[in-house]
Amino acid sequence: MSVGETSLYQRFGTIQKRRVLTVTGLAIGLVAMLALDLWAGPAGLGFGDIVTGLFWPDQLDLRPRIILWDVRLPDALIALAVGAALGLAGIETQTILDNPLASPFTLGVSSAAVLGASLAIVVVPVVPLVGETAVLPVMAMVFALGSGALILMIVRWANGARETVVLFGIALVFLCNALTAGLQYLASAEAIAQIVFWTIGNLTRAGWIEVGLVSACFVCVLPFSLRHVWVMTLLRGGEAHARSMGINVGRLRMWVILRVSVLAAFAVCFVGAIGFIGLVGPHIARLLLGEDHRMLVPGSALCGALILSCASFLSKALIPGVIIPVGILTAVVGVPVFLGLLSGRRHRA
Amino acid sequence: MTVFGATGITAKYGQVTVLDQVDLPILNDNEVLGLLGPNASGKSTLMRCLSGEKSTTGHITIDGRTRADMGHDGWHHRLASMPQSPPNPSALLPTELMWSTARALDLDVSDRELADQIEGIFARLGLSEFALSPLHTLSGGKRQLVGLALALMRDPDVLLLDEPTSALDLHWRMVVLDLVRERLSDRGGVVVAALHDLDLAARYCDQIVLLHGGKIIASGGPQHVLTPANLARVYRVETRVTLDCDGRPLVQVIRPLRDGEAA
Ligand SMILES: Nc1ncnc2c1ncn2[C@@H]1O[C@H](COP(=O)(O)OP(=O)(O)OP(=O)(O)O)[C@@H](O)[C@H]1O
Ligand SMILES: [Mg+2]
Numbered sequence: 001m002s003v004g005e006t007s008l009y010q011r012f013g014t015i016q017k018r019r020v021l022t023v024t025g026l027a028i029g030l031v032a033m034l035a036l037d038l039w040a041g042p043a044g045l046g047f048g049d050i051v052t053g054l055f056w057p058d059q060l061d062l063r064p065r066i067i068l069w070d071v072r073l074p075d076a077l078i079a080l081a082v083g084a085a086l087g088l089a090g091i092e093t094q095t096i097l098d099n100p101l102a103s104p105f106t107l108g109v110s111s112a113a114v115l116g117a118s119l120a121i122v123v124v125p126v127v128p129l130v131g132e133t134a135v136l137p138v139m140a141m142v143f144a145l146g147s148g149a150l151i152l153m154i155v156r157w158a159n160g161a162r163e164t165v166v167l168f169g170i171a172l173v174f175l176c177n178a179l180t181a182g183l184q185y186l187a188s189a190e191a192i193a194q195i196v197f198w199t200i201g202n203l204t205r206a207g208w209i210e211v212g213l214v215s216a217c218f219v220c221v222l223p224f225s226l227r228h229v230w231v232m233t234l235l236r237g238g239e240a241h242a243r244s245m246g247i248n249v250g251r252l253r254m255w256v257i258l259r260v261s262v263l264a265a266f267a268v269c270f271v272g273a274i275g276f277i278g279l280v281g282p283h284i285a286r287l288l289l290g291e292d293h294r295m296l297v298p299g300s301a302l303c304g305a306l307i308l309s310c311a312s313f314l315s316k317a318l319i320p321g322v323i324i325p326v327g328i329l330t331a332v333v334g335v336p337v338f339l340g341l342l343s344g345r346r347h348r349a
Numbered sequence: 350m351t352v353f354g355a356t357g358i359t360a361k362y363g364q365v366t367v368l369d370q371v372d373l374p375i376l377n378d379n380e381v382l383g384l385l386g387p388n389a390s391g392k393s394t395l396m397r398c399l400s401g402e403k404s405t406t407g408h409i410t411i412d413g414r415t416r417a418d419m420g421h422d423g424w425h426h427r428l429a430s431m432p433q434s435p436p437n438p439s440a441l442l443p444t445e446l447m448w449s450t451a452r453a454l455d456l457d458v459s460d461r462e463l464a465d466q467i468e469g470i471f472a473r474l475g476l477s478e479f480a481l482s483p484l485h486t487l488s489g490g491k492r493q494l495v496g497l498a499l500a501l502m503r504d505p506d507v508l509l510l511d512e513p514t515s516a517l518d519l520h521w522r523m524v525v526l527d528l529v530r531e532r533l534s535d536r537g538g539v540v541v542a543a544l545h546d547l548d549l550a551a552r553y554c555d556q557i558v559l560l561h562g563g564k565i566i567a568s569g570g571p572q573h574v575l576t577p578a579n580l581a582r583v584y585r586v587e588t589r590v591t592l593d594c595d596g597r598p599l600v601q602v603i604r605p606l607r608d609g610e611a612a
Contacts, residue, residue, distance in 0.1 A: 008471075008480055009464035012444050015481065098437075233449035236441040237484070240432040241499060243402050245454060246425035291441040292449070 019295045022288050026302040030080070033309040037076040040316040042323075043067045070207075078206035078270065079312040079326070080305040081214040083277055085267040087304020088218065088225060089260045090278035091285065091296055095232045096256040097162045098239065103278035104264030107165075107257075108147045108172030110273040113265065115176040115183075116143025117272070118195045122187045136198070137210075140269035147172055148261025155257050159250065162239075165257075201274035201327025203312055210270040217266040221259045222301075228252065229293040236291045274327045277304045280334045287341040307334050350378050351412060351427075351506040353539045358407030360391075360398050367391045368398065368563045371407070374556050376539040381530065383554030384543040385574075387584055391563040392543040393433050396511045399541060400430040411507055425454070430509035431500035433543075435492035435516065438485035443476060443495045446484070447502055454503070470498045473528060475521065490516040497525060501532075510542040514549065522546070526553045547600040551575055559583055572598050581606060 038050050045053075045064055053060040053068040060068070089104045104110060120139035151169060158164035180199075184192050231252060235242050242249050268274065281304035282296075288303075289295040311329040318324060353376040360368040368391045376382055384392050397403040401416045401424055409415060416424040436446060447467045451458065458466065471477050474494045479487055484495065493516040500508060508529070514522035529540055530553060544550045550557055551571040558568040561583045567574045575598045580588045587603045 007464065008444060008468040009461050011481060012448075012464060015442075230449045230453035233441070233445060234453050236437065236439045237446040237450075237499075238434065238437040240434050241436055241446075241450075241496065244397075244400055244430045244432045244500075245450065246401065246421060247453065286440065290445070291439060292445050 015290075016292075016295075019289050019292070023295055023299050023302065026288075026299060026306060030302055030306050030309065033306055033313065034076055034080065037079065037309050037313040037316075038068070038072050040313050041067075041072060042316070042321050045072075071204075074207050074211050075203045076309065076312065077211045078203050078214060079308045081211060081218055082203075082267045082271050082274060083281070083305035083308030084301040085214060085218045085221075085263045085304070086274070086278040086308075087281035087285070087300040087302070088222065088297065089263040089267070090304065091282035091293075091300035092225060092232070092256050092260050093278070094282055095235055095293070096253050096260075097166055098235070099162065099166050100283070101279070102166055102169075103282075104260060104267075105273075105275055105278055106173065107151050107169040107261065107264070108176060109144045109151075109261055109264040110268045110275065111173045111176035111180075112147035113140040113144040113268045114195075114199050114273050115180050116140040116269075117198050118180045118183045118187075119143075121191050121194045121198070122183050137269045141265055143176075144265030144269055145261065147176070148258070148265060151261060152254060152257055155253055197325070198272045199327075200325040201272035201330070202325045203271055203315075204323060206270050214266050214270065217263060218301075221263050222297075224255070224259055225297050228256070229297055232256075232293040232297075233291060236293075272327060274308065274330055276331045276334055277307055280338050281307060284334075284338055284341060287344075307337070351538050352377055353411055353507050353541075354413075355399055355409045356407060358395065358398050358405050358409070360394050360403060360405045362394075366563065367394050368405070371395060371560070371563070371565055373541075373558060374568055376541070376556070378537045378539065379533045380555045381533070381540045381542060381553055383550040383557040383571075384541060384560060385545075385547070385550055385557055385583075386560030390560045390583075392560055393511050394563075395560070396430060396432075396509050396541070396543060400428060400509055401425075402430075426503070427505055428507040428509065429500045429503045429505035431496050431511060431513055433511040433515075435489065435496045436484055436499070438487070438492065440483040440485060442481050442483060443471070443487070443498070444480045446495065447499060450499055451502060456503070466502065467498075470501055474498055474525070490518060490521065493517060494521070494525070504536070506538040508538065508540045510540065512543050512545060515545060522549060529553070547575060547580075551597045551599070572596065575600055 039047055045067065049060060049064050050068065053065055057065055057069065086104060093102045093104060093107065094100060116139040117136050120136045150172065151165065154168045155165055184195055231247060239249050282300045285296055285299035285303045289299045307330060311326050311333045314329050314333060315324045315326045355373040358368055358371040359366065373382065384395065386392050394403065398405040398407065399409055411427050444467055448463065451463050471480050474497060476491065476494055476498065479491055484492060497513055514525055517525060526549060533540065554571060556569060557571050557574040559566045559574050559579055566583055567579050575590060577588050577590055580586060585606045587606055589601045589603060590598050593599050
């Protein structure tokens, strides 16, 4: 090699460093977004109050303290947890099914959650045993996990045919939507309103328990995802090559779909069907970071969290005094960012 | 020293038998076996059976030991295969593909060694300038070369190549097969290559197996297998076969045979 020509090691290292910087940038952006999200809201807390309240809560008056700790923080943190979970679930689904349109939603997980929640809303008055507030998320969770189990069975049965899995997932979406519509047809106007509200997706229902559960689920799943980053990167080169290396792609697919379903079920059961993040978070991360899953897995989780946090901020800041359900805003925030990145990519190409 | 053997290979997709009791000749160190046969004759299926990817009832051994004897990792440590399809045209960089493969397989090399190794393989395959270009920007032939680089990275004793040169131009198909031969004389090992190019097969293979409808029609040295009668039967073409100055058959295809017509 001639002098002045850099080795592949150095050139590849430069690319990696740039990507680490991008991930760091995303993380810093997320902290900033979290601060904004905590600050925004109808009660008019200043930035100073927020900082004081976070680090020295006893120096803050009771009212702002309660607003911060019981309303703002859980809402802001559930946005991060749900966004990160959906981002992670999205990237893993897209890679393992080798389909850019795949996401936890096209697997039917969230439609099943909506069906479960609707059932809870319509039928709950009849079931006296359990507390009403707990029934809704539990039913959503049970249905979401049930759809995950169905998908797993299909993965096993289809034995390698990825399209079958995607198609079955979409069929499941239609089935769940039809059943939900059926329930709505039978339900009272009040129940319908409640179902619609749930379906839109809303962060304000979440408290610390929900934050803890979703975060715990994310933290439990993440190490498994990180353990598979090399194989998942390799899979982007095609399943045939992975198989020819002796990698058991079928078993990998089972594991990935399993953890993705659980993650998505936890993410949607408390906040409703917040769509879109599981689809676009990964794509934004991919445009920024390339295909290396060492960067893409954390990057996608960060992008998911960032979008939802931004949407949460806007839901409070857009119309002063009104909290718009965040589900309405996720796409409104995500689409422009996504299109911007896409067109940037086109100019460079 | 590597000796590779495969006997009694039967493979099915569902109820359909696509390979019926195929026996390959024993391959000794330094030998290249060419696998010839028309489309859908079962070459790729046989390759997948040999690599262990597809289950088969046959008996496949490296130095007398089967995959069950060696264990999954031990087997794939000695054998690598290049599938027929080139890597997907995703945004993945060839270097990333090589790198993640090495890491996914737990190859025991430092980052710097790995990078140098990848750089060396890419240089030999003319991929240096594409090392950091997304796969979807590479031409079909270059992507096929990346697939070959992937198989070479493990430095296997048994190398299975499924149509390694089908997308390559005149220059690169010879470079690739030269490289494969050179590698054998440097380090030993055996190669099984499925090919559609009869002249390349005659030139580079020590033995040739002619596959047709999942059965072996002929096997042996190129001059014994590549005869007008065999080619007419299997490929349904009329050919003229002459011997070049090294005694290797040169096949000139005259015309396709019509249904029911004998050569
Ligand atoms: N996954 C599969 N499922 C069902 N049948 C298959 C599958 N793969 C191959 N076959 C069938 O097995 C037979 C052999 O196919 P194979 O791919 O091994 O042929 P080939 O000799 O490699 O052909 P080509 O020269 O076109 O690559 C064909 O009849 C094909 O239709
Ligand atoms: Mg083939």
